[in-house]
Amino acid sequence: MHVWSKLSSTKWRDAWEERFLGLGQTNAVIQELPGGKSIRVDVYCNHEKEALAIAEQFGGRVRKVKNENWAAMAPAKRRPIKIRDTLLISGEADPQQIKQLQDAHPARQILSIPAELAFGTGDHATTSTCLQILADIAKSHRRAGRDWSMLDAGTGTGLLAIAAAKLGAAPVEGFDFDPTAVSVARRNLKRNKTSCASIYEADLNQWQPAGKTLWDVITANVFADVLTENLMKLSHALAPGGHLILSGILLEYEEAVLAAAEKTGLPRPESLHKGQWLTLHYQNT
Numbered sequence: 572m573h574v575w576s577k578l579s580s581t582k583w584r585d586a587w588e589e590r591f592l593g594l595g596q597t598n599a600v601i602q603e604l605p606g607g608k609s610i611r612v613d614v615y616c617n618h619e620k621e622a623l624a625i626a627e628q629f630g631g632r633v634r635k636v637k638n639e640n641w642a643a644m645a646p647a648k649r650r651p652i653k654i655r656d657t658l659l660i661s662g663e664a665d666p667q668q669i670k671q672l673q674d675a676h677p678a679r680q681i682l683s684i685p686a687e688l689a690f691g692t693g694d695h696a697t698t699s700t701c702l703q704i705l706a707d708i709a710k711s712h713r714r715a716g717r718d719w720s721m722l723d724a725g726t727g728t729g730l731l732a733i734a735a736a737k738l739g740a741a742p743v744e745g746f747d748f749d750p751t752a753v754s755v756a757r758r759n760l761k762r763n764k765t766s767c768a769s770i771y772e773a774d775l776n777q778w779q780p781a782g783k784t785l786w787d788v789i790t791a792n793v794f795a796d797v798l799t800e801n802l803m804k805l806s807h808a809l810a811p812g813g814h815l816i817l818s819g820i821l822l823e824y825e826e827a828v829l830a831a832a833e834k835t836g837l838p839r840p841e842s843l844h845k846g847q848w849l850t851l852h853y854q855n856t
């Protein structure tokens with residue numbers, strides 16, 4: 572295995588994320604260096620020629636590494652990510668370290684999501700925006716004393732499903748068409764003691780809601796074309812007053828997704844932009 576590495580200014584983080592942490596890509600690590608002004612981008616490649624091709628395009632250097640499991644080489648000490656005043660997402664797997672984090676942040680729910688071969692550690696703009704919206708929805712349900720359920724289409728590591736469960740949603744379901752993601756997500760459910768959530772393998776293109784189940788919150792952080800293809804079905808699975816959070820939309824696909832959603836009869840969404848990425852938040856009438 573070979574790794575391509577390059578140091579860069581933090582201001583280019585979005586561009587590197589878009590290039591190497593696009594949807595479904597899991598072989599890159601972007602790490603902020605002490606001082607906060609620089610980042611290091613590492614891309615792990617199975618073949619030297621892949622790493623050399625990146626170096627030819629972007630500069631940087633290539634070195635050989637022995638370990639075959641890139642995830643194990645990813646920095647175990649990712650900076651914890653705080654979402655609003657309710658969540659803290661850590662890359663730590665060690666229960667002792669998680670307990671220490673909990674003691675240091677008693678008001679927050681601590682989520683343990685170590686780097687593995689699935690998307691969704693909370694670093695990416697498409698995930699962090701969904702988490703912020705989920706935290707806000709949970710707050711308003713808590714204030715109103717309302718129960719709420721949640722479905723996560725394209726669950727990856729299961730992070731959004733686990734966050735919803737920790738924020739009070741039940742039941743919670745997540746699915747993904749990638750069997751590796753399903754195994755990772757199930758491991759994360761156990762690790763985070765979220766027994767009200769379940770994860771299964773399914774392709775959104777074939778998925779049909781079970782019976783007449785309607786969901787109070789549905790998240791789908793997947794490619795724009797998968798969203799447009801399945802929007803009608805997702806909107807039909809939404810409870811009255813329910814929230815549909817669509818993420819993973821590159822700005823150039825904004826119009827296409829908005830047009831597909833308009834056909835479902837959903838009202839105008841709230842749009843949240845982060846770098847090149849867009850998240851749409853719909854609330855059903």
Ligand SMILES: C[S@@+](CC[C@H](N)C(=O)[O-])C[C@H]1O[C@@H](n2cnc3c(N)ncnc32)[C@H](O)[C@@H]1O
Binds near residue numbers: 697698730752792
């Ligand atoms: C960008 S990741 C999102 C992961 C996580 N939900 C998050 O927000 O960080 C997209 C996930 O959706 C899955 N996915 C993509 N297309 C899908 C489809 N048609 N059906 C089910 N899962 C899909 C991918 O395998 C991947 O795990």
